Amino acid sequence: MHDIAFIRSHPAEFDAAMTRRGGEAVSERIIALDATRREATTRVQEAQSRRNDASKAIGQAMGQGDKDKAEALKAEVAEIKASMPEWEGAERAATAELTDLLARLPNIPAADVPEGADENDNVEVHQWGEKRSFDFEPKEHADLGPALGMDFETGAALSGARFTFLRGEMARLHRGLAQFMLDKQTRENGYTECNPPVLVNDDAMYGTDKLPKFADDSFRTTDGRWLIPTSEVSLTASVADKILPDLSRPIRMTAHTLCFRSEAGAAGRDTRGFIRQHQFEKVELVSVCRPEDSEAEHERMTKCAEGILEALNLPYRRVLLCVGDMGFGARKTYDLEVWLPGQGAWREISSCSNTGEFQARRMNARYRPEGEKKTVFVHTLNGSGLAVGRTLVAVMENYQNADGSVTVPGVLAPYMGGVTRLEPAA
Template sequence: MHDIAFIRANPEAFDAALARRGAEPAAGRIIELDAKRREASTKVQQAQSRRNEASKAIGQAMGQGDKDKAEALKAEVAEIKASMPEWEEAERAAGAELEDLLARLPNMPAADVPDGADEADNVEIHQWGKKRNFNFEPKEHADLGPALGMDFETGAKLSGARFTFLRGNMARLHRALAQFMLDKQTMENGYTECNPPVLVNDDAMYGTDKLPKFAEDSFRTTDGRWLIPTSEVSLTASVADTILGDLADPIRMTAHTLCFRSEAGAAGRDTRGFIRQHQFEKVELVTICRPEDSEAEHERMTKCAESILEALDLPYRRVLLCTGDMGFGARKTYDLEVWLPGQGAWREISSCSNTGDFQARRMNARYRPEGEKKTAFVHTLNGSGLAVGRTLVAVLENYQQQDGSVTIPPVLQNYMIGIERLEPQA
């Protein structure tokens, strides 16, 4: 959500920011609706005030025996009551249209976000690690995985496309990755482990900018709840309608959950393999902090995600997303892309975003700066630390051997009860 006061004071700057995101100018309509809403609100308040004054005066007139004055006042009160619904409806209608318009406009990009149309205009910040040299042609995980327990056929039989059934040590390796990520983020990187619901209400989805624009990208239950597309929703919405303390120490939360996405906007992409599933698991990172701390927290969060890839010795690169490729609610986003030798390509494995106060305004999440009576909106950040399934894919492709086996990264072997290799099954 956007700051109306900022838009009123800076309409040209606001429209220029929207233009960078590929959106049409909206400041004029926003200011017009805001003026209508405020005018109607003023009329309602004035009418209520006059009605109360007249009602009180009726009693005084009756007490003084002035029936004519009392009757005139009664007529005025009746007229006010008759006119108020019109102004109340005008206030409601303008407010609803204004809120709907604001809810559908993307966040304004930070000044250092590069302009661009799509991923081709993203900017690489740095690379880490060395790509492995294979003395054989490395396979993609979709070809390598079935013999190791990545059962695409059973997943499709049970649930349809974009579902996978993991078996045996493949399932154990998937679980080991999630446990390793959680341990590292909590024991080394200072995040508090949480176990939030994966079913949430409309308010949680709206507050984290998933509604109304992206309803088709999520699954909804018959009783009106939503299956979370990421635990960013549950974790961030936990501070909705809350006034926090001074936030000298940022709130840092992490969770390993199931996530669900309809992939409505990705039809035809990654239909083969384990990259883009309707049901998947992710270790999410969320930070709630003061505005002056959010830029540093964004860098910190991205490094925490990078630390998982470095511990697994998986080559990756950090990319700063351009305005055309950035998510709806983000003001600045870093993607981490891991190298997949089977595909011969960099693929996204984490996205770390600073949303500023965009989500906080939608969910009314505030804090009280030390020594001040007035509250302010918090800043919220979210990132993957990491996507578990995509990390499994990266391990399979980077640690594969010529005989079709996959060695287990050293940092995971304690989680694998001594298993050092996934072996193909006949």
């Protein structure tokens, strides 16, 4: 959500930001709606004040025996009551239209976000790790998987396209990855482990900018709840409508949850394999901090996600997204892309975003600086630390062997009960 006061005082700057995001100049319309809303609000308040004053005067006139004055005042009160619904309706209509318009506008990009239309204009920040050299032709995970317990056929038979049934050591490796990520983020990086609901209400989805724009991308239950597309929703919304004490240290939360997306990527893309699923698991990172700390927190969060890839010895690169490829609620985003030798391509495995005060305004999340009476909107950040299924894919492709087996990375040994290699079924 955007600050109306900022738009009124900086209309050209706001329009330039929306144009950068591929939208239209809308400040004039916003300011006009805001003026209409404020005028209607003023009229309603003035009418209420006058009605109250006249009502008191009626009693005084009656007490003084001035029936004519009392009748005139009664007529005025009746006229005010008759006119108020029009102004109240105008206030509601302008407020609803203004709120809906603002709710559909993306966040203002940070100044250092590069220009560009799509992923082709993103800027590589750095690379890490050595790409493995194979003495055989590496396979894609979708070809390796079936013999190792990645059962696409049963998943499709049970639930349709983009669902997978994991079996045996493949399921255990998937679980072990999630546990390893949680342990690293909590024990080494200072995140508090949480176990939030995966069903949330409209307010939680709206506050984290998933509604109204992305309603069609999520699953909704018959009783009106939403299956979370990411635990960013549950974790971030946990501070909604709160005034937090001084945030000298950011609030850092992590959770491993199921996630659900009804629109799992572009039509026709990644329909094979385990990359884009309607149901998947992710270890999410969320930070709530002071505005002056959010840039440093963004860098820290991204490094925490990178640490998982480095511990697994998976080559990756950090990419700064351009304005055209950045998510709706983000003001700045880093993507981490892991190298998949079977595909011979970099693929996104984490996205870490600073949303500034965009989400905080939608959910009314504030803090009170120490020694001050005035509250300030917090800044919120979110990132994947990491997407579990995509990490499983990266391990399979990078640790595959010529016989179709997959070596288990050493750091996962404590989670695998002595299993060091996933062997293909005979």
